[in-house]
Amino acid sequence: MPSPAVDPAAPSVEAPVDPEPATPVIDDKYVEAGRKLTAMAEEDTRAYDRLAYISDVYGHRLSGSQALEDTIDWALETMREDGLAKVRKEKVMVPHWVRGEEQAAFLAPVERPLPVLTLGMSVGTPRRGITAEVVVVNHVDEIDTLGEQVKGKIVLINMAMPPYDHDHHDSFYGPTVQGRTQGASRAAKYGAKAVLVRSVTAHSLRTLHTGTLVYDEDLPKIPAAAITPEDADLFARMVARGETPKIRLKLGAKLLPDAESGNAIGELTGRELPDEYVVLACHIDSWDVGDGSTDDGSGCLMAMEAALMLKELELIPRRTVRVVLYTNEENGLRGGKAYFEAHADELHVAGLESDSGAGAPWGFGIGGDQAQYDALLPYAPLFEGLGAHNFTLGGGGADISPLTQAGMLGLGLRPDTSHYFDLHHSPADTIDKIAPYHLERNAAAMALMAYILAERELDGPAQPLKVPEPEPEPEPEPEAKAENE
Amino acid sequence: MPSPAVDPAAPSVEAPVDPEPATPVIDDKYVEAGRKLTAMAEEDTRAYDRLAYISDVYGHRLSGSQALEDTIDWALETMREDGLAKVRKEKVMVPHWVRGEEQAAFLAPVERPLPVLTLGMSVGTPRRGITAEVVVVNHVDEIDTLGEQVKGKIVLINMAMPPYDHDHHDSFYGPTVQGRTQGASRAAKYGAKAVLVRSVTAHSLRTLHTGTLVYDEDLPKIPAAAITPEDADLFARMVARGETPKIRLKLGAKLLPDAESGNAIGELTGRELPDEYVVLACHIDSWDVGDGSTDDGSGCLMAMEAALMLKELELIPRRTVRVVLYTNEENGLRGGKAYFEAHADELHVAGLESDSGAGAPWGFGIGGDQAQYDALLPYAPLFEGLGAHNFTLGGGGADISPLTQAGMLGLGLRPDTSHYFDLHHSPADTIDKIAPYHLERNAAAMALMAYILAERELDGPAQPLKVPEPEPEPEPEPEAKAENE
Known part of the structure; x- marks a missing residue:
């Protein structure tokens, strides 16, 4: 229910001048939209049913896989059936990395199997495998301290992700994941033969978590794989x-020629300013373990559902709401880059990305500056009925990062992420971890925020993106990517 | 610290006659023993260090494996070094079941791999595997309802274990595990080709849990394997x-000729009644996944540590404390049966088994009748410093069940089991799940209870066991086993 600050009975006029900072009065139409969307979210499990369908029927969706393209085709057909406008697939060429067979075993001081999961984009080992002693470091930076001592060895980066709760995961994931993204090249610099990385999670049931690595093109590419936290502890x-532990590591991973994929797009055409856009973003690709329901199938179903809810409730805002299911977020961000290249000349007023799973609704991370945050904060009480009323400064998403870097206001949906990293990039990322009513309420929260962003008055005309001069470097910096992948 | 009811300053005399039921006064020596053991438990991590050693060096310990025999040899050597008396291995022939390769895949309505973990004692499939449609039931009893409809099919028993907490797991495990123990024969009766069982756990990260099945010797033996709760949900x-799901299942499991193993025994000789015994029980075998640290390596290290603590603190009770590390609890109970056959004529006053993991100390389950429970309850406050002061009626353990069935008082150590079944019989049962201070405090709780049981006055002389007439049936009933395995 709305808080007293947004009493629907109050007239929509400017707040009276007052010595205390006044709480702005929110126009009735937003209050009414919030009420309708909140009510609708209680009634339906449509987003969940659709997510279960694609998870069960197509399965995981790695770039280059047929399952990804089948799911994109399903999404296009579904958005057309939902009555969205200008539904289309915008072609994107994506990396086609395949995992192949993977096998490892301790040879000393014990002999036993060692479960491994190759990191995305890793090269494979020679067919006979790599046999070497393992050197253990607790932080990727320790590799520099050891220097030549890692030559000819396999380096285990045993950095544990601290136990997280709802308020502490972003701050832990970023630093911890550096071992995964940078470790291979950091160790290759000193002649290491391969890298093992402790899976990036605080809660494991002998669970393996993959994710991409980023090679430094100036250094030899050495293979890298995740091991379970339990086995990392055993090495320690x-x-x-x-x-001195010694292992044999055989990885069959390889990179095939780029494959054709695409961003799936559908629109709710704005009633007054159809050429100004609010992007609802997610990524439709996933890792090739689990079924990708929480990363990021749920985000895509929320975005699709949000647009459909607005349409069904006849909440057509002034600007166009554009749903973009990005391809290849996980191992290349090619969808995000391609969208930016194709659409940088359009007027993007805001983007809202959902790529943090589908826990209970909690709120939004709001990018941009303090003034942009302050302008949205008065709407927060409208989200109380959905539980999504916590607005924090700072937010966005990997797929919309080229847009936000060019000046677009970026927001990230923030569900409860207490268990998100238990599942993230692991075989445990499956549909059963999601509650239908969480998914539907998150969708309603996205719909309401999209309505506000696409409807509200701005201080002046929408500004074009600041497109940077083309640079010669084709690849993003590893650190910038690591934060979001 | 002791409660007022056991004020150490009070003289050890009988409580005064009073109209209200009097709280019996506990003799100083027990209070003092509790104090010393509690203090000792705070100082040491010996039990943990030893458990980590055997878990890391020998690994899991399935009956028939070299690792089991190596660990038994280590235990014998360690108990000798600890100065226990009459340390010996009592030979037991055990089943030698081997898992072999295991592989399964969905063939319809989708094609994808299906992770499986063969149930212990299962037969294998033909080499080409079994290809069949899957029929889903939610309870093993539903097989009887379907009857001939399961003929030629694979039956999935999709009974979910309810979410458990500390006070609710025994009551959920027993009913749920029936599908695992009985399912194969119940389905074979109607011509099913194989059985899949939803892993017996409420908390899964795509986790597989094995455990034994028990075949009805009068019915065809069909293979059976566990699947993850997530994949069971997918079938549903x-x-x-x-x-109509259809799968291919290939299991290479087989039963080899019985192997030689043994119960590892060491004693703390009683100072007055050395021929009366209090057994500290655990099982040293484990499943062949994880390292068996919580089931039941921790129980064995607690029992060994308990005896050593008593010896080091010179708390030598009147009766003999006999540490018995039973072999083959998991898939045969041969150790428990062999011990009973060899020792049934000895005076066993009590047995205390630890086979519920190594969570925080909580208390004891006390078997026997209400009078036996009432006689022990006054000692409960002595365990408060260890956190093990919750005494509940009903308890014992699988290994000592032949003894308790013959009249011996049986007790079970009850640590916090909130997470025990997350790990139970799974690859996640590893040493890192155990806190050193929990293990040591549980050991101290066992030591104190052993001291009380072996020291206290009884109402009359110790009674011999009631050895049953030998029966022609060689195997225990499935249900009786299922409760404890």
Whole structure:
């Protein structure tokens, strides 16, 4: 229910001048939209049913896979059936990395199998595998300290992700994941043969988590794989006892020629300013383990559902709401880059990305500056009925990062992420982890925020994006990517 | 610290006659023993260090494996070094079941791999595998309802274990595990080709849990394997959509000739009644996944540590404390049966088994009748410093069940089991799940209870066991086993 600050009975006039900072009065239409969307979210499980369908029927959706293209085709057909406008697939060429067989075993001081999961974009090992001693470091920076001591060895980056809760995961993931993204090249610099990385999670049931690495093109490419936190601890105990672990690692991963994929787009045409856009963003690709329901199937179903809810409730805002299901977020961000190249000359007033799973609704991270945050904060009480009323400064998403870097206001949906990294990039990322009513309410929260962003008055005309001069470097910096992948 | 009811300053005399039921006064020596053991438990991580050693160096310990025998040899050597008396291995022939390769895949309505983990003692499939449609039931009893409809099919027993907490797991495990223990024969009766069982856990990260099945010798033996709860849900969704799942299942499991193993025994000789015994029980075998640290390596390290604590603190009770590390609890209970056959004529006053993991100390389950429970309850406050002061009626353990069935008082250590079944029989049962201070405090709780049981006055002389007449049936009933395995 709305808070007293947005009493629907109050007239929509400017707040009276007052010595205290006044709470702005929100126009009735937003209050009414919030009420309708909140009510609708209670009634339906459509987004969940659709997500279960694609998860079960197509399965995971790695770039280059037929399952990804089948799911994109399903999304296009579904958006057409939903009555969205200008539904189309915008072609994007994507990396086609395949995992192949993967196998490892301890050879010393014990002999036993070692479960491994190759990191995305890793090269494979020679067919006979790599046999080497393992050196354990607790942080990727320790590799520089060891220097030539890692030559000929396999380096295990045993950096544990601290136990997270709802308020502490972004700050832990970023630093921890550097071992995964940078480790291979950092170790290759000193002649290491391969890298193992402790899976990036605080809660494991012997669980393996993959994710992309980023090679430094100036250094030899060495293979890299995740191991479970439990086995990382085992290596550490061996070393603490003065033993020298030795393993054999066989990885069949390889990179095939780029494959054709595409961003799937559908629109709710704005009633007054159809050439100004609010983007509802997600990524439709996933890792090739689990079914990708929480990363990021749920985000795509929320975005599709949000547009459909607005349409069904006849909440057509002034600007166009454009749903973009980006391809290849996980191992290339080619969808995000291609969209930017194709659409940088259009007027983008805001983008809202959902790529943090589908826990209970909690709120939004709001990018841009303090003034942009302050301008949205008065709308927060409208989200109380959905539980999504916590607005924090700072937000966006990987797919819309080329847009936000060019000046677009970026927002990120923030569900409860207490368990998100338990599942993230692991075989446990499956549809059963999602509650239908969480998914539907998150969709309604996206719909309401999209309505506000696409409807509200701005201080002046929409500004074009600041498109940077083309640079010679084709690849983004590893650190910039690591934060969001 | 002791409660007022056991004020150490009070003289050890009988409580005064009073119209209200009097709280019995506990003799100083027990209070003092509790104090010393509690203090000792705070200082040491010996039990944990030893458990980490065997878990890391030998690994899991399935009956028939070299690792089991190596660990038993280590335990014998360690108990000798600890100065226990009459340390010996009592030979037991055990089943030698081996898992072999295991592989499964959906063939319809989708094609994708299906992770499986063969149930212990299962037969294998033919080398080419079994290809069949899957029929889903939610309870093992539904197989009887379907009857001949399961003929030629693979039956999935999709009974979910309810979410458990500390006070609710025994009551959920027993009913749920029936599908695993009985399912194969119940389905074979109607001509099913194989059985799949939803892993017995409420919390899964795509986790597989094995455990034994028990075949009805009068029915064809069909293979059986566990699948993850997530994949069980997937089958259920397929069926709900009107689809008919079809899979291929290849299991290489087989039963080899019995192997030689043994119960590892060491004693703390009683100072007055050395021929009366209090058994500290655990099982040293484990499943062949994880490292068996919580099921039941921790129980064995607690029992060994308990005896050593008593010895080091010179708390030598009147009766003999006999540590018995039973072999083959998981898939045969041969250790428990062999011990009973060899020792049934000895005076066993009590047995205390630890086979519920190594969570935070909580208390004891006390078997026998209400009078036996009432006689022990006054000692409960002595366990408050260890957190193990919750005494509940009913308890014992699988290994000592032949003894308790013959009249011996049986107790079970009850740590916090909120997460025990997350790990139970799964690859996630590893040493890192255990806190050193929990293990040591549980050991101290076992030591104190052993001291009380072996020291206290009884109402009359110790009674011999009631050894049953030998029966022609060689195997225990499935249900009796299922409760404890």
